[in-house]
Amino acid sequence: MMNIDLRLAADSFEIADLSLSHIRLMNDQRYPWLLLIPRRDEVRELIDLPLEDQQILLQEINIISRMLQAFWQPDKLNIAALGNVVSQLHVHIVGRFQEDEAWPKPVWGSGDAQKYLASDANKLIMRMRKHLEPHI
Amino acid sequence: MMNIDLRLAADSFEIADLSLSHIRLMNDQRYPWLLLIPRRDEVRELIDLPLEDQQILLQEINIISRMLQAFWQPDKLNIAALGNVVSQLHVHIVGRFQEDEAWPKPVWGSGDAQKYLASDANKLIMRMRKHLEPHI
Numbered sequence: 001m002m003n004i005d006l007r008l009a010a011d012s013f014e015i016a017d018l019s020l021s022h023i024r025l026m027n028d029q030r031y032p033w034l035l036l037i038p039r040r041d042e043v044r045e046l047i048d049l050p051l052e053d054q055q056i057l058l059q060e061i062n063i064i065s066r067m068l069q070a071f072w073q074p075d076k077l078n079i080a081a082l083g084n085v086v087s088q089l090h091v092h093i094v095g096r097f098q099e100d101e102a103w104p105k106p107v108w109g110s111g112d113a114q115k116y117l118a119s120d121a122n123k124l125i126m127r128m129r130k131h132l133e134p135h136i
Numbered sequence: 137m138m139n140i141d142l143r144l145a146a147d148s149f150e151i152a153d154l155s156l157s158h159i160r161l162m163n164d165q166r167y168p169w170l171l172l173i174p175r176r177d178e179v180r181e182l183i184d185l186p187l188e189d190q191q192i193l194l195q196e197i198n199i200i201s202r203m204l205q206a207f208w209q210p211d212k213l214n215i216a217a218l219g220n221v222v223s224q225l226h227v228h229i230v231g232r233f234q235e236d237e238a239w240p241k242p243v244w245g246s247g248d249a250q251k252y253l254a255s256d257a258n259k260l261i262m263r264m265r266k267h268l269e270p271h272i
Contacts, residue, residue, distance in 0.1 A: 045213050047201045058194055065183045076223070077181050080216035084232055084240035087212070096220055104220035105245045 002039045005088045011113070015125055016132045020056040021091075023064060023132070025125060028113035030102075032072045032095035034064050043089045046081050061091060063135050067128065068095045082108065138175045141224045147249070149261055152268045156192040157227075159200060159268070161261060164249035166238075168208045168231035170200050179225045182217050197227060199271050203264065204231045218244065 002022065012024035012035055020040075026033035038057055043049055049057065065077055074095030081091050094107050102110040116124070138158065148160035148171055156176075162169035174193055179185055185193065201213055210231030217227050230243050238246040252260070 045201070046215055047198050047213070051198075054194055054198075055191065058190055062183050062187075062190075065181070076218075076220055077183070078216070078218045078220070079182055080214070080218070080242075082212075082214045082216070082242060084212055084214070084242075106216075106218060106220075106242045109241045 002037075003041065004037060005086045005090075007086050008035065008037065008088065008090060013121055013125055015128050016136055018060045018063065018132070018135055020053055021060045023060075023128075025121070025128070026092075026113075027115050027121070029116050029120070030111075030114050031100060031107055032068055032074065033107065034068060034093045036060055036064060036091040036093070038089055040089070044083060044087045046089065046091075049089070057091070060135075061093065063132070064093050067131050068093060070131070071127070078106065080106075080108075138173075139177065140173060141222045141226075143222050144171065144173065144224065144226060149257055151261055151264050152272055154196045154199065154268070154271055156189055157196045159196075159264075161257070161264070162228075162249075163251050163257070165252050165256070166247075166250050167236060167243055168204055168210065169243065170204060170229045172196055172200060172227040172229070174225055176225070180219060180223045182225065182227075185225070193227070196271075197229065199268070200229050203267050204229060206267070207263070214242065216242075216244075 012026045015023040015025055020038050021036040022039055024035040038049060072095045075098050076096045078094040078096055096103060148162045151159040151161055156174050157172040158175055160171040174185060208231045211234050212232045214230040214232055232239060
C-alpha cells in the first residue's frame with residue numbers, strides 16, 4: 001500500500017489505480033479536476049522519477065486528459081505539478097471553461113471548493129471507473 | 137521559422153532551440169522561470185502533440201528542470217501547461233522558494249513582474265546557452 005498525503009486524501013475521492021498512478025477526483029464541483037499520484041514513495045519532483053516511470057506517467061496524463069475531454073468538453077486543459085503545499089508528487093489535470101469562476105487565472109488558491117453532493121460524486125466516480133477499466 | 141505568440145515573446149528572452157522546444161526566460165527576476173514552446177504550429181494541448189513529440193518534450197523538461205536546479209537550487213519546481221491566456225502550447229518551469237513573493241501560491245497572476253536589468257539578463261542567458269550547448 002502506498003501512503004497518500006492526508007491533505008490530498010481529505011480533499012478528493014479515490015477513483016482507480018492505473019499502472020503507475022493512483023487517480024483521484026478533487027471534491028470541488030466548480031471544475032472537473034483530477035489528480036494523478038504516482039505510487040512511488042518519497043518522490044517530490046517529476047524529474048526524480050526514473051525516466052521509465054515518467055513515460056508511464058505521460059501515458060496516464062494522456063488517458064486522464066482524454067477522459068476529461070470526453071466527459072466535459074472543456075475549453076482548455078490545465079496540467080500542472082506544483083507541490084508547494086503538499087510535496088508528495090501529484091499532477092493536476094483540470095478542465096477549464098471561459099465562464100468558470102477563476103478563468104483565466106489558475107484554480108489553485110482561488111476561492112473555496114464547492115463540494116459535490118455524495119450522490120453526484122458517486123455517479124461520476126462510477127462513470128469514470130467504467131471508462132478507465134480498459135486501462136487498469 | 138516558427139510563430140511565437142506576441143505576448144509570450146514580449147514577456148521573455150530567447151535562450152535556445154532544443155530538438156523540439158524553443159526555450160525562453162521569463163523577464164521576471166522574482167523567480168527563475170523558463171518556458172518551453174514546442175516548435176509545432178497550431179498545437180494548444182499537450183495531448184495534441186504526437187506521442188513521440190510528447191516524449192521529446194518530457195526529455196526537454198528534464199534538461200531544463202535540471203539546469204534550473206543546478207543554477208538556483210530551488211525548494212520546489214513548478215511545472216505547468218496552462219494556456220488560458222495564451223493558447224499556443226507552452227510549458228512553464230518555475231523554481232520556487234519558500235521565501236518568494238507568491239509562495240505557496242502559484243506565480244501566474246500574482247503581482248507584477250520585476251524586469252531584469254539588461255546586463256543581468258544577458259549574463260544569465262549566456263550562462264544558460266553554454267549549459268545547454270551539449271543538448272542543441
